[in-house]
Amino acid sequence: MSAAEQPLKVDNTLGAAFIGVICAAILYGELTHSKDVWYIKGLVALVWIFDTIHQSLICHTGSVRFNVSSLKRLTADAGASLFLCYHKFQQSDNVNSYGLEHHRRSPFQRSCWISSPGLPDNESLEMPAWLSLSSVAPLHSQPKLNILAVLPDVLIAASLFYFLHRSRTGFKKSDTMITRLIVFTVSTGVFTSICAIASLVSILAWGNTLIYVAFYFSLGKLYSNSILATLNARITIRGLGEDSDELSFSLQTVTKSCQPTFNTSAILRPTNISIKIDTTQELTRDHNISDLERSSLSLPPGPAGLPLVGNILDMPCSKEWLTFARWGEEYGDICSVTVLGQPIVIINSARVATDLLDKKSAIYSDRPTLQMAGELVGWKNTLVLLPYGDRFRRYRRFFHKLIGSAAAMKQFNPIEEAEALRFLRRVLIASRAVGATVLRITYGYEAQEFKDPFVQLADQATEQFSLATAPGGFLVDLIPALRHLPLWFPGAGFRHKALAWGSTLCDMVSRPFDHVKQQLAAGTAQASFTSALLSGKVLNQQEELDIRWSAASLYSGASDTTVSAIYSFFLAMTLYPEVARRARSELDEVIGSDRLPTFDDRESLPYMNALVKEVFRWYTVVPAAVPHCSTQDDVHEGYFIPKGTLVIPNIWKFTHDPRAYSRPDEFRPERFLASENEGVVEQDPRSLCFGFGRRVCPGVHFADASVFIVCAMSLAALDIDKLVVDGVVVEPVHEYSTGTISRPKPFKCSIKPRSPRVVSVVEAGSAI
Numbered sequence: 001m002s003a004a005e006q007p008l009k010v011d012n013t014l015g016a017a018f019i020g021v022i023c024a025a026i027l028y029g030e031l032t033h034s035k036d037v038w039y040i041k042g043l044v045a046l047v048w049i050f051d052t053i054h055q056s057l058i059c060h061t062g063s064v065r066f067n068v069s070s071l072k073r074l075t076a077d078a079g080a081s082l083f084l085c086y087h088k089f090q091q092s093d094n095v096n097s098y099g100l101e102h103h104r105r106s107p108f109q110r111s112c113w114i115s116s117p118g119l120p121d122n123e124s125l126e127m128p129a130w131l132s133l134s135s136v137a138p139l140h141s142q143p144k145l146n147i148l149a150v151l152p153d154v155l156i157a158a159s160l161f162y163f164l165h166r167s168r169t170g171f172k173k174s175d176t177m178i179t180r181l182i183v184f185t186v187s188t189g190v191f192t193s194i195c196a197i198a199s200l201v202s203i204l205a206w207g208n209t210l211i212y213v214a215f216y217f218s219l220g221k222l223y224s225n226s227i228l229a230t231l232n233a234r235i236t237i238r239g240l241g242e243d244s245d246e247l248s249f250s251l252q253t254v255t256k257s258c259q260p261t262f263n264t265s266a267i268l269r270p271t272n273i274s275i276k277i278d279t280t281q282e283l284t285r286d287h288n289i290s291d292l293e294r295s296s297l298s299l300p301p302g303p304a305g306l307p308l309v310g311n312i313l314d315m316p317c318s319k320e321w322l323t324f325a326r327w328g329e330e331y332g333d334i335c336s337v338t339v340l341g342q343p344i345v346i347i348n349s350a351r352v353a354t355d356l357l358d359k360k361s362a363i364y365s366d367r368p369t370l371q372m373a374g375e376l377v378g379w380k381n382t383l384v385l386l387p388y389g390d391r392f393r394r395y396r397r398f399f400h401k402l403i404g405s406a407a408a409m410k411q412f413n414p415i416e417e418a419e420a421l422r423f424l425r426r427v428l429i430a431s432r433a434v435g436a437t438v439l440r441i442t443y444g445y446e447a448q449e450f451k452d453p454f455v456q457l458a459d460q461a462t463e464q465f466s467l468a469t470a471p472g473g474f475l476v477d478l479i480p481a482l483r484h485l486p487l488w489f490p491g492a493g494f495r496h497k498a499l500a501w502g503s504t505l506c507d508m509v510s511r512p513f514d515h516v517k518q519q520l521a522a523g524t525a526q527a528s529f530t531s532a533l534l535s536g537k538v539l540n541q542q543e544e545l546d547i548r549w550s551a552a553s554l555y556s557g558a559s560d561t562t563v564s565a566i567y568s569f570f571l572a573m574t575l576y577p578e579v580a581r582r583a584r585s586e587l588d589e590v591i592g593s594d595r596l597p598t599f600d601d602r603e604s605l606p607y608m609n610a611l612v613k614e615v616f617r618w619y620t621v622v623p624a625a626v627p628h629c630s631t632q633d634d635v636h637e638g639y640f641i642p643k644g645t646l647v648i649p650n651i652w653k654f655t656h657d658p659r660a661y662s663r664p665d666e667f668r669p670e671r672f673l674a675s676e677n678e679g680v681v682e683q684d685p686r687s688l689c690f691g692f693g694r695r696v697c698p699g700v701h702f703a704d705a706s707v708f709i710v711c712a713m714s715l716a717a718l719d720i721d722k723l724v725v726d727g728v729v730v731e732p733v734h735e736y737s738t739g740t741i742s743r744p745k746p747f748k749c750s751i752k753p754r755s756p757r758v759v760s761v762v763e764a765g766s767a768i
């Protein structure tokens, strides 16, 4: 015999039935004034009448424990319920809502009310009527009936969810409204469904007890409350989507007249449920999207995700560009994933990147908010993470003025040459990191040969930037609320890290800048990006802040990237000695052996120029770029890209795409020489590896100049080979490091001066 088929036992679960009576009473609502039309008021009145009858019957069931005649009891309970209803009606001061507001105010009061009808005499301690239930128990013996009662609840909630979800339009605000309706449907449906399921489960599991009564009695109340909540919520939901500059019209009005009636006034608003239609900007924007396209709107294809969390588990933790490239092969040049509701579009072809990020740069030039790097560490003030807007434009203007073209960069050629020479000196004496050139151009500061504090600071800060911005590096980027975790909380290690990295960044931004200010005041400042922007001007706080952070953007943007390109040059020369030999012979031929190359020689060195292009292509310094963020909905190649989508151009793939570059993994500068390819050259990688659109790297001329002069001088002065230890050749490691800015992992090579004369000339810092 199943639990449900056993006779009812009146045991200590009697209390559960009493709880059910109390809960039902707590949920008992009341009628208040309303400005609604008569049939809505009628519906509410009907709900209240049935609710009151239901309440009376529940009170009656609860009070049959008293040895009073059933009829007398029922009358008393009905009276009590009506009195309760009237009492609440009197208390009401909210003229626009139904019941629920007041339930929230005094639930305990109501629970007292329900017990009061049963307290007039001492007979309450007698139990005969309850005991008689053991022979009746009609509900618990009908599990099928209860299953039938549960199913409609779940079905209604599920189908409402399904149909609302399907009616998404692609208009952001309409979709927001639909999402709200879904949330509302789920939250009202969820309570009744849970209660119905709990009732069913308790009947099936403990059918011979009174546990199910606790749920069963509350069920009817939840139904009536759902109706009242729906009516009440109309006003709030409508209000949430309301902005003064937007219009709404009722679907009912449209169907009747076939012509939308626009209302800006709340008084004229129709009383039926209306859907707000996005107007002004969104309509003008979306009219470009044809009906045909709209009917097939969907994000680009990509790996299937899980419910709610999406593709969170598919996201790579390291060398993301390789995973992105694999997705490109599987799903096409434009694919997408969604992580916790955030759509991410990944581009795997240079053509799509140009079409999207260059040609439509007006809507693809924002940056996402990066919680760890931007908000917690503080990089949000540097150009690379600045949102698209006025401040962004101001910074870009500064950059453009000083280093925005090859011609503008010419003023820094002497500095580049002098620093390349110093670099050679350092390489010959002891291998040291570079960064001095950029420090000199940004702040006019001449770095010390060894362990310069500013160079060390920049190295440290940019390495931390790379780690902080690496996709998937920190959970807080996916769950922004985590940034509010208190420092002492377990797992808040990232916050301690952010504080430490923030202080490095602060030093990197302030110390060299303050140094320039001091020098300007003393009249000893050298020409530099910062001194040019500061000198002779009276600046307000904001203007000074912009210059301070622009200088830091230049300094941080240039140091690690250029260093990485130079490391990869040394790696390539170690791995491809024939390339180095050919470049050297061109240098010897054009320059002779009496001096080092300068910028003036550049045009006469075609192979050297091709070699520089290949350095940028072969080792992709910023392989997965810096994500762009779209500021408007868009349709591209038949795919819908909603506003706020992260767009990642997979630069590594562009520069290693066999469709564009033959044998892409090999270092072959001749691919860029027309004379060796029947007049056809492969695409200049500098149009790809510095990014796209309005976010294109502002340091492209700077980087190109720095890499050229260091490569040319190094080849003219140095022999770079594989290391040989005890007659055994040590193969250099050829691997990328992970992070936004990637550099070759440490490798061993042999660097020697080409001749004894080179050493003395380099050390003397003069022409050979």
Ligand code: HEM
Residues within 6 Å of the ligand: 383, 384, 385, 386, 403, 553, 554, 555, 557, 558, 559, 561, 562, 565, 621, 622, 625, 626, 627, 628, 689, 690, 691, 692, 693, 694, 695, 696, 697, 698, 699, 700, 702, 703
């Ligand atoms: C090998 C050298 C370099 C490479 C490969 C490189 C690459 C890049 C890339 C891919 C971006 C992102 C572009 C986008 O979002 O579409 C970028 C941004 C940036 N780069 Fe470079 N860069 C290099 C050197 C430099 C130098 C020398 C400077 C400074 C003089 C610099 C300053 C910046 C800045 C400030 C940004 C942010 C621009 C913005 O968000 O508007 N970079 N770089």
